[in-house]
Amino acid sequence: MSDSSDNRERVTYGDEKVERGSGGETHQVGARGRPTLTTAQGAPVADDQNTLRVGERGPAALEDFHFREKIFHFDHERIPERVVHARGYGAHGYFENYAPLTDITRADPFQKAGQRTPVFVRFSTVAGNKGSPDLARDVRGFAVKLYTQEGNWDLVGNNIPVFFIQDAIKFPDLIHAAKQEPDRGFPQAATAHDNFWDFASLMPESTHMLMWVMSDRAIPRSFRFMEGFGVHTFRLVNAAGESTFVKFHWKPVLGMQSVLWNEAVKLNGADPDFHRRDLWDAIQSGNFPEWELGLQLFDDDFADEFDFDVLDATKIIPEELVPVQRVGRLVLDRVVDNFFAETEQVAFCTQNVVPGIDFTNDPLLQGRNFSYLDTQLSRLGSPNFTQIPVNAPKCPFANFQQDGHMAMINPVGQVNFEPNSKTGASSGPRENPKAGYRTYPAVEGGEMRRVRPASFADHYSQAAQFYASQTPIEQKHIADSFVFELSKVDTPAIRERMVANLRNVNDQLAATIADGLGLPQVPPASPAAAEPRLDLPISPALSILRNPPESLAGRKIGALVTDGTNAAIVAKLADALAAENVVLEIVAPKIGGAKLSDGKLLPADQKIDGGPSVLYDAVVVLASAAGAELLAPDATTKDFISDAFAHCKFIGYVDSAVPLLDGAGVAPDADDGLVPLNGRNGVAKFVKACQAGRFWDRELLVDQT
Secondary structure (H helix, E strand, O other), X not given: OEEOOOOEEEEEEOOEEEEEOOOOOEEEEXXXXXXXXXXXXXXXXXXXXXXXXXXXXXXXXXXXXXXXXXXXXHHOOOOOOOOOOOOEEEEEEEEEEOOOOOOOOOOHHHOOOOOEEEEEEEEEEOOOOOOOOOOOOOOEEEEEEEEEEOEEEEEEEEOXXXXXXXXXXXXXXXXXXXXOEOOOOEOOOOOOOHXXXXXXXXXXXXXXXXXXXXXXXXXEOOHHHOOEEOOOOEEEEOOOOOEEEEEEEEEEOOOOOEOOHHHHHHHHHHOOOHHHHHHHHHHHOOOOOEEEEEEEEEOHHHHHHOOOOOOOOOOOOOOOOOOOEEEEEEEEEEEOOOHHHHHHOOOOOOOOOOOOEEOOOOHHHHHHHHHHHHHHHHHHOOHHHHHOOOOOOOOOOOOOOOOXXXXXXXXXXXXXXXXXOOOOHHHOOOOOOOOOOOOOOOOOOOOEEEOOOHHHOOOOHHHHHHHHOOOHHHHHHHHHHHHHHHHOOOOHHHHHHHHHHHOOOOHHHHHHHHHHHOOOOOOOOOOOOOOOOOOOOOOHHHOOOOOOOOOOOOOEEEEEOOOOOOHHHHHHHHHHHHHOOOEXXXXXXOOOOEEOOOOOEEOOOEXXXXXXXXXXXXXXXXXXHHHHHHHOXXXXXXXXXXXXXXXXXXXXXXXXXXXXXXXXOOOOOOOOOEEEOOOOOHHHHHHHHHOOOOOHHHHHHHOOO
16 A cells, blocks of 8 residues: 555555665654664663663663663764763863771772872763864753772763663763754754754653752853762772772862853853853963862662652752761862864763772763773774873873774784783783772662652652752743744644643742743643642752852953043952952953043053953943943943943942943932942942842843743
């Protein structure tokens, strides 16, 4: 039988209906006329949601041919850039251990107080291609390669402690959905489209991650102001073979800070390399970015009693329940010599661990351990990618691996195998039962099945906890983000299904989003696999605004100057900000600078139409009376002031610049976020006010939608 509508021919083999396409390809036809999902070899797939594992919470089985084929094909879809995390930037540094941790781990970096381990760190966005902008709303990769004395340890994490999916078999589907739609090739580096939200709305396990991604965590001020997480539960193992569960945290010494969405959109236009430039400038100026490594440690008894499964990557352990112990510091003090040779060619693999670090049966982690190594072959073209300097261990290493594309290191002499009967150095390396890596002997057992354990079933409770833990301003931003993203979805049913899911998180949030989308009514809540708990205690650690920076260090303030600007105020401001380790950039009508009231030329860092206020954490408007008259009709000057006001930034000003504020529609006495600098204490008051980061009381006045 032929079907002229889609040029497909249906034939029958025994009891099985098969559809043959115009190109000769065939596939089985299942329920409701849909084709049956099969492997590339044509074997029908019974379960595409779960990897094959030993027992409900056991390890993944290597014989899972469907998973291996799916991941294998996914890993090789793109060349040469990374399939995910293509947009990245890296730097060198060191990890310094605070005190011996020999009671919990034999891992080399934690053996002595003050011990320093060289590191290379790569930050990245997930969804965008190499040419995408830095300020896309996205997860940020936070990958750390530690060159220990017993080999390389790759702690490959993100700036968000949970993930979209529980099982690695769904990773290709997630990324396919999040990337640009295949028929049109856009949108780039954005999830605001049908494919992503169709997938997300049908995957309730993604809800917790969606709350984080729709929060300000997904648009950080810079890499220096964001946290990092290992995401999974790992094991630490001491010399006696005793195991302790651990979750890894990176805490920024400068504190947390993000930008507003409207600000991010404009930053992407003003400087698509904003995060890269910030990291480069900080290191080059000697303001070395720094994080502290924190550990959440717990044992099997706690793991068994915890409300959620510690093997579930869509869950966190609240810091109030298991405090984060800070055990060392990460310092980035050297930029790369060559971006391609280091940042592009660095290869991170979650399977790269050292004695004292071990895995758990987290099904997402198990899949990553398989996938990452396979990916490097596609990206770097050879199994010898470990010989590239940025990937090579800095400790002695020896093996019998040889040949392959671009082999730089090969066995010397006759022997290239083990065991062998040769003696001395010519016999080559030997295994070392005493010092070698030993896997923790966890006891495993159970039926081999494709199954999701019941302990993974609650998809909404921690999402509700995250939302409840935010300040009202942060909750508003989450709702605004959902409305923006879903407003780009063309299919009404997808929008409604997502709102229905969110009713399991917070009814008011769902109602706000429904209203913002213009839905005729709030849809009923989607059925939940497990009844969500809406009474989990607030966790202040989950909020950015509840954990503001303790100082102004690391921030950047822009000063708009003109010919005739008061030199004394500029000098006083420069001294006050330098004392706080704040960068002051001069913005002027011309890049050559401005001649101040003392007759001296002050060079400019930015020309006004190339230095918008979105580049700065706060601004000061120091125009002289003549300068204000010159700039009054200039549109970019108006934007400089009006954007700073709309983005809730503190604005310092001198009396002579008031006409510029008026021209931008900003009344000098509009709120306490506008600080006059004239007078003996004006500069000091401004610097003190900036400590708050932003003047959030202005938010509802400048954003009525």
